[in-house]
Amino acid sequence: MNAIADRYRRHADAFELRIAAVRPEQWADQSPCAAWNARDVVDHIVTMHQVMLRPVDRGPSPAPSVKVDPLGAFRAARADVEAVLDDPALAGADCDTPTGPMSVERHIDLVVSDDLVLHGWDLARATGQDETIPADDVARLWASTTAIPAELMQKYRTPGAFGPGIEVFGPEVKVPEGASLQDRLLGFIGRDPSH
Template sequence: MGEIAGRYRRRADAFDRKVAAVRPGQWDDPSPCEQWTARDVVRHIIDMHGVVLRPLDRALSAAPSVDEDPLAAFRAARADVEAILDDPSLAGLTCETPTGPMTIEEHIDQVPSADLPLHGWDLARATGQDDTMDPDDVAYHWAAITALPAGLLEKYRTPGAFGPGVEVFGPEVRVEDDASPQDRLLGLIGRDPRWSA
């Protein structure tokens, strides 16, 4: 298994556990993502899985909707992405993305895979679960985001820059000087580590 595929599976496993632990009455609870419920967080993750299939002229397989069964919907979308990662002839194809050309597996790594730990925090915080992110993911995201050119980072913070209704990061939230690496990362992407429902 390649590094990107392995990273995706580890992150998807962690997100799967969080989705499975949501109690039925919690799906409409608010999340740290303004105007999103816990269910909407999962819906976004599934939508981003669909985005990386488009360069291959594919769509997500038929599955229960997020409204019917969020866990089954996520697992179906995950299976679609893993099938691509398991096929070198597909994973290695080059596609155009809003940030430039890259392989399909790199696009997966930068979109749904990268989203999983961050939105896993959102889902955990919304539903009262352990919201501790894997330290490897915290370090990975911190290094990637702080290496972005200032102009590109501002583009990530600009609503609609990557398409109608798309907002990648919010305005930076200031955290204490001695904040944990996770809280510093959350503040950097526009999350308030102190948020509670």
């Protein structure tokens, strides 16, 4: 296995555990993303997994809907992405992305692996779970997000810039002086860690 596949699996494991810990009555609870409840967070993650299949001309495998079985839907989406990562020809294929050409596995790493971490926090916050993001992930994501050029960051913060209904980051939320790196990261991508 390579580092990208390993990172994906680690993040998927953590997200799956968070889904499994959600009590049935919590699925309608509000998430930190204003337009989403807890179930919507999982639906977004499943949808983004399906988007990662398009560059290799694959569609999602038969699976339950997120409305009926969020855990089953995620597990099926995860299996589809893992099958791509485990096939060197598919993982190494070139694809076009909004930020330029890259390999399919790199695209998965930048989009889905990072989404699992950040939206894992959303799901944890919505459902009262431990919100701690592993320190190495916080440091890696802080370095990568703060390195995004200002012009591209403006696009990331513009709703609909990458398609209808797509908002990558919200407006930056100021956090107190001396805040933890996790809180600074969350504020930078538009989350309010104090609420």
